[in-house]
Amino acid sequence: MPAHPIRTATPQQAADLLIIHGYLVTMDPQRRVFADGAVAVRGRDIVAVGPSAEVQARFSAARTLDAGGAVVHPxxxxxxxxxxxxxxxxxxxxxxxxxxxGATTELAFVNAMDDEAEHASTLLACLEMAGNGTTCFIEAGTAYSPDAVATAAESFGMRGLVADPFLWDALETPGGHNAYRLDRAPANTDRCLSLLGTELRRNRDPEALVRGHVAIAGMGTATDELERAAKAAADAAGVVLNQHQSYYRVDTETDDRRHGKHALLHLDEIGLLDRNCLFAHANVIRDDEVGPLVRGGSSIAWCPAGSMLWGVGGTFRGRHAELYRQGVNIALGSDSANWSNRFDLGLQGYLAVLTARETSGTRTILAAEDALAMATINGARAVGLSDRIGSLEVGKRADIVVRANDVPEAFPLTDPIAQIVYSAGAKTVHTVIIDGRVVLEGRVPTRVEARTVFDAVQSSTARIFDRMGYRFAPKWKPVDRV
Ligand SMILES: [Zn+2]
Known part of the structure; x- marks a missing residue:
């Protein structure tokens, strides 16, 4: 006879990782939040989400991370x-x-690129993105070697989507905007059609960390033939078609002239405002373009800094907040170095909320929670992965950010969501999990060495700038250097 009664509790299930005692912001359809929440991860997948006590009772894991009350979010x-x-x-x-x-400096830079440089640049970008809480990126189709990008992202452990490089065939439009004339990627329909869809081969592996999608440069650089072919390729493969659109007055005017109507009206007519279409920027939206955008169901990657740094005017011509309020799937983008300078999506969300309030004169037009939705669940839909990422739900992949309340901007612990959007920003990003794997722990990457990445970046930059014959000349020249 046992000395004590036998406990009849259900046996615990095995998990690989438990994250406990987090202020869990799930971003699920009910927008559930758990003040003391936990997530259980097995392999790549989230297998439980709920109150810490409940999840801990059901699961035992090889590893447990205690968030200590800090925010845990997708x-x-x-x-x-x-x-x-x-x-x-x-x-x-x-x-x-x-x-x-566009016509000179960046054109020369892109012309001088090589695969090694694209690899080093992507690693730097991944280090930065993960450090700022990003677990997935969609590349704009401007890497000569999608393989170099994919290899770098996979070695870091970052989720990504790549596409065929520089698909454009209408650069010679009279009065056309200043798209690059690239030696390795001439504007040519035949070249584009022969390349189109090459990167979709990655999707044969359903678990691929870096997947393929379809991208064209857009923004007045594609014929209707290319637009239609790209859309058909995206439809057939069940992926998104990604392109720039309406960044600046120059490219919208180019499109308006070509089509005899506003750019988005034309895209609507040829079936390009569909649910699997993603447009970057949309800084110039005219009255008659709002209805088709709302009805069509496409997504917009709002890049506030990418407009503000160049004085483009997207914050007052873009109408992103108005479109968001009308149900358009607005997500966020950082664009590129020299356009926003930082791959910090939380910062883009912060700028989005502030500029919307400033231009509308309405404090309630966007709130911190909206910035979080744009950065997570809306982003997942925009890149065509809402079935696997964007929220903390059972059955989704474990792409999780664990914060730490160890900076002054996190205190006092009043509204944790406002804290991560308005005050602490990326400073509290502590541990990042992608596809069930810890890729950043205590702000340190686990699979690459930051110093090695920085060295590769420096040597690649020197090589590319030598090839360009370029040296940065600061406005204030150091007096101790000639
Ligand atoms: Zn761009």
Whole structure:
């Protein structure tokens, strides 16, 4: 006879990782929040979400992370980025004009790129994105070597989507905007059609960390033939079609002239405002373009800094907040080095909320929770992965950010969501899990060495700038250097 009664509790299930005592912001359809919540992870997947006591009673794990009351949320989804341009961050200075940079400086930079540089640049971008709470990015189709991007992202452990490089075939439009003339990617329909869909081969592996999608450069650089072919390829593969659109007056005017109507009206007519279409920027939206956007169901990657840094005017011509209020899927993007300079999606959310309030004169037009939705669940939908990421729900992949309340900006512990959007920002990002794997722990990457990445970035940048014959000339020249 046993000395004590036998306990008849259900046996615990095995998990690989338990995150407990988090202020759990699930971003599920009910927007449930648990003040003392837990997530159980097995392999790549989330297998339980709920109150800590409940999840701990059901699961035993090889490893347990105690969030100590700090926020735990789904990873941010970066919806517009050029990860291979990071080597030129800050190098164009503040005085070069928009017209000049595209036609000369950045054109020369992209022409000088090589695979090794694209690999180093992507690693730097991944380090930065993860450190700021991003767990997935969609590349804008501007890497010569999607393989270099994919290899770098996979070695870091970052989720990503890549596409065929520089698909454009209408650069010679009279009065056309200043898209690059690239030696390795001439504007040519045949070239685009032969490349189109090559990167979709990655999706044959349903568990691929880096997947393929379809991207064209957009923004007045595609014929209808290319737009339609790209949309058909995206439809057939069940992926998104990603392109720039309506960034600046120059490209919208190019489109308006070509089509004899506002750009988005034309895209609507040819079936390009569909649910699997993602447009970066949308800084210039005219009255007659709002209805088709709302009805069509496409997504917009709002890049506030990408407009503000160049004085483009997207914050008052873009109407992103108005579209969001009308149900358009607005997500967020950081664009590129020299366009926002930071791959910090939380910062984009912060700027989005503030600029919407400033331009509308309405404090309630967007709130901190809206910024979080744009950065997570809306981003997941925008990149076509809402079935697997964007929220903390059973059955989704474990892409999770664990914060730590160890900076002054986190205190006092009043509204944890306002704290991560308005005050602490990325400073509290502590541990990042992607596809069930810890890729950043205590702010330190687990699979690459930051110093090695920085060294590779420096040597690649020097090589590319030598090839360009370029040296950055600071406005205030150091007196101790000639
Ligand atoms: Zn862009």
């Amino acid at each position: 990873g941010f989804v970066e919806c517009h980025t050029h990860v291979t341009y990071h080597l030129a961050r800050g190098a164009w200075g503040d005085t070069v004009s928009y017209a000049e940079v």
